[in-house]
Amino acid sequence: MTSAIEVRDLVVERGKRRVLRGLTCAIPRGSVTGLLGPSGSGKTTLMRAIVGVQRVRSGSITVLGEPAGAPPLRRKVGYLTQAPSVYADLTVRENARYFAALYGYDAATAERAVADVGLAGAGGQLVGTLSGGQRSRASLACAIMGEPELLVLDEPTVGQDPVLRDELWKQFHDLAGKGTTLLISSHVMDEAGRCERLLLIREGALIADDTPAAVREKAGTDDLDEAFLRLIRAQEVAA
Amino acid sequence: MSSRILGATIVRILRQLLHDPRTIGMLVVVPVLLLALLRFMYDDQPAVFDRVALVMLGVFPFVIMFLVTSIAMLRERTNGTLERLLTTRLGKLDLLFGYGIAFGVAAAVQATVAAAMAHWLLGLDTAGSIWLVILIAVVNAVLGVALGLFCSAFARTEFQAVQFMPVVAVPQILLCGLFVGREQMAGWLKAISDVLPLSYAVEALQQVGANAEPTGTLWRDLGIVSGCVVVALVLAAATLRRRTA
Numbered sequence: 001m002t003s004a005i006e007v008r009d010l011v012v013e014r015g016k017r018r019v020l021r022g023l024t025c026a027i028p029r030g031s032v033t034g035l036l037g038p039s040g041s042g043k044t045t046l047m048r049a050i051v052g053v054q055r056v057r058s059g060s061i062t063v064l065g066e067p068a069g070a071p072p073l074r075r076k077v078g079y080l081t082q083a084p085s086v087y088a089d090l091t092v093r094e095n096a097r098y099f100a101a102l103y104g105y106d107a108a109t110a111e112r113a114v115a116d117v118g119l120a121g122a123g124g125q126l127v128g129t130l131s132g133g134q135r136s137r138a139s140l141a142c143a144i145m146g147e148p149e150l151l152v153l154d155e156p157t158v159g160q161d162p163v164l165r166d167e168l169w170k171q172f173h174d175l176a177g178k179g180t181t182l183l184i185s186s187h188v189m190d191e192a193g194r195c196e197r198l199l200l201i202r203e204g205a206l207i208a209d210d211t212p213a214a215v216r217e218k219a220g221t222d223d224l225d226e227a228f229l230r231l232i233r234a235q236e237v238a239a
Numbered sequence: 240m241s242s243r244i245l246g247a248t249i250v251r252i253l254r255q256l257l258h259d260p261r262t263i264g265m266l267v268v269v270p271v272l273l274l275a276l277l278r279f280m281y282d283d284q285p286a287v288f289d290r291v292a293l294v295m296l297g298v299f300p301f302v303i304m305f306l307v308t309s310i311a312m313l314r315e316r317t318n319g320t321l322e323r324l325l326t327t328r329l330g331k332l333d334l335l336f337g338y339g340i341a342f343g344v345a346a347a348v349q350a351t352v353a354a355a356m357a358h359w360l361l362g363l364d365t366a367g368s369i370w371l372v373i374l375i376a377v378v379n380a381v382l383g384v385a386l387g388l389f390c391s392a393f394a395r396t397e398f399q400a401v402q403f404m405p406v407v408a409v410p411q412i413l414l415c416g417l418f419v420g421r422e423q424m425a426g427w428l429k430a431i432s433d434v435l436p437l438s439y440a441v442e443a444l445q446q447v448g449a450n451a452e453p454t455g456t457l458w459r460d461l462g463i464v465s466g467c468v469v470v471a472l473v474l475a476a477a478t479l480r481r482r483t484a
Contacts, residue, residue, distance in 0.1 A: 014484055019288045051326050069481060074328045085319030089255045101247035104326040126258065142323075 003062075004029040004150055004181035005050055010059035012204075015104040019045045021204045022059070024051030027183055027197070029106065032176045036228070042204040043185040044082055047152050050080045064149055066075045070119050075103055078148040082155050084139035088128035092119050095127060099142035113145035114138075116171060118164060133159040140168075147175060153184045155192065169194050190227040200228060207235050240332045248329070248337030249344075252311075262307075266345060270299040270353040278361045289364050289448065292357055294417045294426045296372055297444045299353065300346045300380035301437060302408050308342055308387030309400045316391065321479075331479045334473050339384050346380025347373070349397060367447035371457070375447070378464050383408075385471035392478030411437035416445075436467035 004006040005027040012020040019042045027033045033042050044047065048054035049061055052069015054185070064076060075149050086095045092114055101112035114123050127138050133153035140156050153172075156229040157165045172182050176196075184195070192198055200215075208215055208231055212224060219227035256263060274292055281288040315321040315334075324334065355375045357363040365372060384405055394400035412425070414432040421432050421442075432438045443460035447453075 021347070053322050053326060053482055055484045071328075073328060077326065079326045080318045081323055083319050085323045087255060087320060088250070088318075089249070089258045091258075094251070094254055098247055098251040099327070102244060102324070102329050104243075153258060 001217050002029055002111055003027060004031075004064055004091040005057060005183065006060075006062040007046075007050070007061045010046070010049060011053060011057040012042075012049060013057050014044045014045065019204050020049070023201070023204065023206055025199055025206055025209050027181060027199075030176055030179050031196045032172055032182045032184065032194070033198045033199060034192050035183055035199050035201070036187065036189070037201040039187055041201050043187075043201065046156055046201070047079075047183065047185060048156050050170075051077055051152050052232075073150075076149040078103075078145075078151045078155055080140055080143040080151075080153040082158075084127075086127050086135070086139045086142060089126065091121040091124050091129070092141070095138060096123075096141050096145065097115055102144055103146055103148075105146045108147050110141075113141040116144060117141045118167065133161070133164070136160075137164075144171075144175065147178055147180055149180060151175065151180055151182045151184075153182065155187070157186065157188070158182055183220055189228060192224045192228075200231065202232060202235075240330050240337070242330050244333045245337055247394060248333055249341045252337055252341035253344065255311075256341070261350070263345075266303065266307075266349050267352050268351060270295075270303075271356045273299070273359050274353060274361055274363075285362070285364070288361075290445075291417065291465055292361070292363050293365060293372065293444050293448045294415070294441050295380045296350070296354055296376050296418060297440050298412055298415075298417075298437070300350055300376045301383040302372060302404070302412075302438070303349070303389075304342050304346055304380040304383035305387045305408055306383075306401070309385045309391040309394065309403060310397060312338065312388050312391035312446075313394055313397060313400045317396075322483075325479070325481045331476045332472075334479070335388055335475055338388060339381055339468075339472065341378060342384045343381045346384075347377050348381065350376035365448045366451045367449075367453065371447045371453060372444060374438060375434075375443050375461065378468070379437070382436055382440070382468050382471070384465055385468045385475065388475040389471050389478065392475070411435045414438065415441040417441065436464050439463045 003026040007023055010020050010023045045054060050063060050068055051054055063073055064071055096110035096114050097107050099119055112150050114120060117140050119137055122134060127135055136159060145150060157168055176182055196206060198210060198212055198215055199206060214228050216222055219230040221227050278288055296457050343352060350373045354369050359370045390403045390407060393398060414428060415437045416434055421429060439460040443457045446457040
């Protein structure tokens, strides 16, 4: 399997803080990869670097065969920021149509994306009047439309109820089945089990890059929560 | 730049405005009310009203569009939409011209209503065509948009953005020749006035006030103001970075 994303020795500094310290990893095409770690561990920074909006100190990132942020990638990569980045003073449908136009898709594609995130009934509602969970789904609709080759989703399921979360994860796997590569961050460990691969980062360094089964086996427990704790402790002892 | 993306951006910005009827109402009504106030202040001095109201028709769109744009652009920066836009095929110029054109349209509506009311209701007298007054007002509005786009890069919060109004707009209003004729200013004040774009916009308006036909000075002044718009847009483009720390 070829890689959709290859990160080599990535170092990122924000202010005086070294957020990523020489991180190396590869994300296979057509997979759902979970990016996990405590808050402040560098998940968002890594995602920003992959979509090409983060200034990096050193190292390289190749995305779909191009350097991260290269112009040809701008129609192939969908990006969901952690805070919903849609226009509060536009309706859900108007937001979706605008982003569809930016990616080169028509209004029907926008409409499908709105329905895919379960907002078909709220298409005419102003985003500013939606609940927090609906608002982040409106933002998600603008990222997933048109089945991009790579989707980078920063905590897409935060604030969603269990039923919706389940539906969203099913959609993520559907997209992967059609060839989309998904990188999804979360700090909820029960979501980790739904990924095909896991990247666990802590304080800007990678401490696991494997399938959930392998992570469980390595840590000697079936509970992923517990597995991550053990891996972190093992790393602390080694250091 | 892509005409499709530029078009979508213009429509998006105008839709945002249309969802905010109170802002539209204020954009259209406030200049007219202020002009009516001037009319009553100079009830027995119609010549003074003509002079001041004419300049105000150029100043209002400049100041209002500067404020509206700096806040709108600051919102794009702070709520994450700008970062997201810059991961798409949208070019920097698509966004900047999108704002310039969309708010230019809003300014055209504002200027047309204000100038028409001033001309036909309040009795504003100009030797030249009222349409030239509207044209200059729209160019002024676009100047306000361009400077607003540029200045928003230096503000982190709305509070800071609003403070740029007295920094950028007020000195231009003070030195544009309305309060003290530019020829009567001390040399160093005149020198400052000479490099402020609003001075040329006001001179152009005064040319319309005094001459029945458009003069060479008027076209030269409009050219200078348009040049300043281009420079401000280029500077604003330089403040939009795809990669940030």
